[in-house]
Amino acid sequence: MRLHLHQDSETLGRHAAKEAAAWINECLGEKGFARIVLSTGASQFEFFNSLIQQPVDWTKVEMFHLDEYIGLPESHPASFRKYLKERFVSRVTLKAVHFVDGERLPSDILDELEKAAGKGPFDLGLIGIGENAHIAFNDPPADFLVDSAYKVVALTDDCKEQQVREGWFAGLGDVPDLAITMTVSSIMSCRKIISCVPHEVKADAVGRTLATEETTPEVPASILKTHPDWSLHLDSGSASRLPIRVRGGIA
Ligand SMILES: O=C1O[C@H](COP(=O)(O)O)[C@@H](O)[C@H](O)[C@H]1O
Numbered sequence: 027m028r029l030h031l032h033q034d035s036e037t038l039g040r041h042a043a044k045e046a047a048a049w050i051n052e053c054l055g056e057k058g059f060a061r062i063v064l065s066t067g068a069s070q071f072e073f074f075n076s077l078i079q080q081p082v083d084w085t086k087v088e089m090f091h092l093d094e095y096i097g098l099p100e101s102h103p104a105s106f107r108k109y110l111k112e113r114f115v116s117r118v119t120l121k122a123v124h125f126v127d128g129e130r131l132p133s134d135i136l137d138e139l140e141k142a143a144g145k146g147p148f149d150l151g152l153i154g155i156g157e158n159a160h161i162a163f164n165d166p167p168a169d170f171l172v173d174s175a176y177k178v179v180a181l182t183d184d185c186k187e188q189q190v191r192e193g194w195f196a197g198l199g200d201v202p203d204l205a206i207t208m209t210v211s212s213i214m215s216c217r218k219i220i221s222c223v224p225h226e227v228k229a230d231a232v233g234r235t236l237a238t239e240e241t242t243p244e245v246p247a248s249i250l251k252t253h254p255d256w257s258l259h260l261d262s263g264s265a266s267r268l269p270i271r272v273r274g275g276i277a
Contacts, residue, residue: 039072
């Protein structure tokens with residue numbers, strides 16, 4: 027794990043986007059294309075603002091979408107497709123885009139994504155961490171073993187409450203019950219993982235993720251510590267409850 031501490035979310039987003047672009051360019055130099063997985067959420071705003079300004083030949087980059095609600099129209103403010111289209115896909119010209127289209131029949135979209143994902147390794151995963159330490163919609167207790175690329179999940183109340191708190195939905199009853207998520211094993215198969223985790227509201231999740239060297243399904247993001255190339259970007263808010271053993275290591 028490489029831990030990067032930044033003063034604020036804007037600096038965090040800029041540095042993480044530079045790191046992502048440098049790695050994508052390395053992949054383009056190595057094999058002529060790159061396959062990237064993108065997450066969404068308020069925590070990724072500054073990253074995307076900076077990513078679209080990076081010197082990358084996006085026409086050689088294939089994008090996979092991390093997760094999406096089932097049955098939520100793309101016109102809804104909480105739609106992750108809407109988010110990605112507005113903040114990234116409409117701003118650059120990509121080689122290919124694989125959305126998790128939650129308005130289609132789940133079995134059809136799962137089949138298509140499985141085939142597309144199976145064509146080769148993901149070079150980069152941009153993986154946010156939720157307030158309950160979820161990665162994508164793998165909420166605690168997360169299944170670390172399922173080996174499909176994506177799966178359907180039932181959203182927990184905890185996860186729904188987080189979405190309401192962030193202002194994406196008016197109330198708990200408005201949050202869909204089901205979603206399609208990239209699985210933990212598929213996320214872990216990315217050659218490189220970058221996590222942008224700004225804001226004080228994530229301090230507890232970050233603290234619990236790094237508390238010990240152990241991994242536990244109760245803290246889904248803890249599995250990221252076992253990835254050979256995981257870069258974690260924090261700001262002063264999210265880093266405010268770092269465990270002493272980690273603080274000691276970076277002092
Ligand atoms: O639910 C999710 O959580 C993470 C973090 O989201 P945020 O709204 O707290 O920024 C997000 O990156 C991921 O795509 C999504 O599944």
